[in-house]
Amino acid sequence: MSEQIFSYSQQQLETLTARVLELARLGGATAAESDISEGCGQNVTVRLSEVETIEYNRDKGVSVTLYIGQNKGHASTSDFSDKALQDTVNAALNIARYTAADDCAGLADPALLLKNSDYRDLDLYHPWNLPVETAITLARECEDAARGVDARIVNSEGGTVATHATRHCYGNSHGFIGSQTTSRHSLSASVIAGSGDAMQRDYWYSSARCADDLLSAVSVGRMAGERAVRRLDGRRVKTGQYPVVFEAPVAGSLLSHLVQAVSGGSLYRQSSFLLDSLGKKVCADIITIDEDPFVLRGLASGCSDDEGVATKNRRFVDGGVLQGYFLGSYSARKLGMQSTGHAGGPHNLSVAPTLSGGLDALLQRMGTGLLVTELMGQGINMVTGDYSRGASGFWVENGVIAYPVEELTIAGNLREMLLQIDAVGDDIDRRGSRYMGSVLLSSMMVAGEA
Structure with a gap:
C-alpha cells in the first residue's frame, strides 16, 4: 500500500476536525471533542494451497462528543459532507439536552495535553506495497512450510497475509488537534496434525508496523507446523x-x-x-514492569492518549510494589485523582x-x-x-x-x-x-x- 491509498491527507482530517468543533460551539456546546479516521487494508488467505479469501476494506468515520455543562451527548457518521457533520453535531446536542448531568464528565485537563514541542516521530507508518499476487505467494509459502513439517499434518486452516493502514485525527475545544498515520502488517498460519483418532491444532504469527520486521513466511509456517505436531498423543x-x-x-x-x-x-x-x-x-519482589510509550515502531506507542493527554515513561511496578494506576480523565475524576494518560489503555x-x-x-x-x-x-x-x-x-x-x-x-x-x-x-x-x-x-x- 502507498500514500495514495488514503482519500484524505492529515491536513484535511485536521480541517474536518476543526469544522466539527466549530459546529458544536455554534450549536451551544460548552465543550466538545471529535475523532476522525480513515482506514484501509488487504487480507489474503490460502488454504490447502488454494486461494480461499481475498478481502479489501476501506472505512472512515467521524464521531463527536460534546457537553452542555455537565450533560454529555455523542453521535457519529461515516459521511464527511458538511451537511452530515452538521446533522451529527445536532444529534449529539439533542442527546446532551436529555442526559443527566455528571460532575465527572468533560474534556481532559488542558494542562495535561500534549504540547507541539513534545511531539516525537515514533516511526509508526510503513506502507506495504503488496500486490495481491505477491500476497497469495507469501500466504502459500507460509502454509506450505507449515504442512511440510511432518506427514502427520493432515489439514489446514490456512496461511494469511494482512496489511492495514490508518489515518486518525483527534481534537477538542481546548485548542488541541493531533493526527497520526500508522500501519500494521501480519503473517500467520494455522494447521491441524493427526495421529489415529487424535487431532491437534496450533498456529503461529508475526506482526509489526513495518513489513521488514516480520519473520519470513517460511519461519512462521514452520513454527506453526512444529507446534501442532508436538501436541500429538x-x-x-x-x-x-x-x-x-x-x-x-x-x-x-x-x-x-x-x-x-x-x-x-x-x-x-x-x-x-x-x-x-x-x-x-x-x-x-522480583517483578519490575516499565511502560514506554515511545518505542520506535511499537504497536502501542504514542505521544498522547485518546484524549490528547501527553504520555510518559514510567515504572508501573517496582520490586513488586504498584507505582501507578491506568486512568483516563473520567475515571480519574471519579477517584479524585489525575489522568495518567491512559484513555485507550x-x-x-x-x-x-x-x-x-x-x-x-x-x-x-x-x-x-x-x-x-x-x-x-x-x-x-x-x-x-x-x-x-x-x-x-x-x-x-x-x-x-x-x-x-x-x-x-x-x-x-x-x-x-x-x-x-x-x-x-x-x-x-x-x-x-x-x-x-x-x-x-x-x-x-x-x-x-x-
Missing part, C-alpha cells in the same frame, strides 16, 4: 498442586489481568481484587526478566511440573481474583519436557498467583504491546485425572 496428569510455567505467548495474559485490575473503570466501579493497592505489594509494558537462558532455563528451575502453552475459557472473577481456566501444554520432569498434556484445568487466585511468581525468563514475546518472557509460578492447582 497428549495425556492427562494426576490432579494435584504443581509448579506451573506459562509460556511467553500466554504469560502476557497474567499482565493483562493485572492491568485490568488497576485500571480506572474497574477501580471506580469497585470491581477489582486490587482496590486501594497503590503503593502496596501486588507482585513478587497502556503503552508498551515490559516485564524485566529475572533468569537468563530462555524457556529451557526456566524449565530447569521448575524441575517437575506443568508447562502451559494454551489457555481456554474465561473463568476469571476480577472482583475476587478467582482464576480457573482450561489448559494444555507439556508435562516436565527433571527440567525436560516429557510428553504433551491436555484436558486440564488450572486454578488459583490472581492475587496469590502474582505474588507467587518465582522467575521470569528472557524469551520475551515482542509481537504485541506486552513484552514478557515465560513465567514460573511456584504452585497452582492442576485438575486432571482423579
Whole structure:
C-alpha cells in the first residue's frame, strides 16, 4: 500500500476536525471533542494451497462528543459532507439536552495535553506495497512450510497475509488537534496434525508496523507446523498442586489481568481484587514492569492518549510494589485523582526478566511440573481474583519436557498467583504491546485425572 491509498491527507482530517468543533460551539456546546479516521487494508488467505479469501476494506468515520455543562451527548457518521457533520453535531446536542448531568464528565485537563514541542516521530507508518499476487505467494509459502513439517499434518486452516493502514485525527475545544498515520502488517498460519483418532491444532504469527520486521513466511509456517505436531498423543496428569510455567505467548495474559485490575473503570466501579493497592505489594519482589510509550515502531506507542493527554515513561511496578494506576480523565475524576494518560489503555509494558537462558532455563528451575502453552475459557472473577481456566501444554520432569498434556484445568487466585511468581525468563514475546518472557509460578492447582 502507498500514500495514495488514503482519500484524505492529515491536513484535511485536521480541517474536518476543526469544522466539527466549530459546529458544536455554534450549536451551544460548552465543550466538545471529535475523532476522525480513515482506514484501509488487504487480507489474503490460502488454504490447502488454494486461494480461499481475498478481502479489501476501506472505512472512515467521524464521531463527536460534546457537553452542555455537565450533560454529555455523542453521535457519529461515516459521511464527511458538511451537511452530515452538521446533522451529527445536532444529534449529539439533542442527546446532551436529555442526559443527566455528571460532575465527572468533560474534556481532559488542558494542562495535561500534549504540547507541539513534545511531539516525537515514533516511526509508526510503513506502507506495504503488496500486490495481491505477491500476497497469495507469501500466504502459500507460509502454509506450505507449515504442512511440510511432518506427514502427520493432515489439514489446514490456512496461511494469511494482512496489511492495514490508518489515518486518525483527534481534537477538542481546548485548542488541541493531533493526527497520526500508522500501519500494521501480519503473517500467520494455522494447521491441524493427526495421529489415529487424535487431532491437534496450533498456529503461529508475526506482526509489526513495518513489513521488514516480520519473520519470513517460511519461519512462521514452520513454527506453526512444529507446534501442532508436538501436541500429538497428549495425556492427562494426576490432579494435584504443581509448579506451573506459562509460556511467553500466554504469560502476557497474567499482565493483562493485572492491568485490568488497576485500571480506572474497574477501580471506580469497585470491581477489582486490587482496590486501594497503590503503593502496596501486588507482585513478587522480583517483578519490575516499565511502560514506554515511545518505542520506535511499537504497536502501542504514542505521544498522547485518546484524549490528547501527553504520555510518559514510567515504572508501573517496582520490586513488586504498584507505582501507578491506568486512568483516563473520567475515571480519574471519579477517584479524585489525575489522568495518567491512559484513555485507550497502556503503552508498551515490559516485564524485566529475572533468569537468563530462555524457556529451557526456566524449565530447569521448575524441575517437575506443568508447562502451559494454551489457555481456554474465561473463568476469571476480577472482583475476587478467582482464576480457573482450561489448559494444555507439556508435562516436565527433571527440567525436560516429557510428553504433551491436555484436558486440564488450572486454578488459583490472581492475587496469590502474582505474588507467587518465582522467575521470569528472557524469551520475551515482542509481537504485541506486552513484552514478557515465560513465567514460573511456584504452585497452582492442576485438575486432571482423579
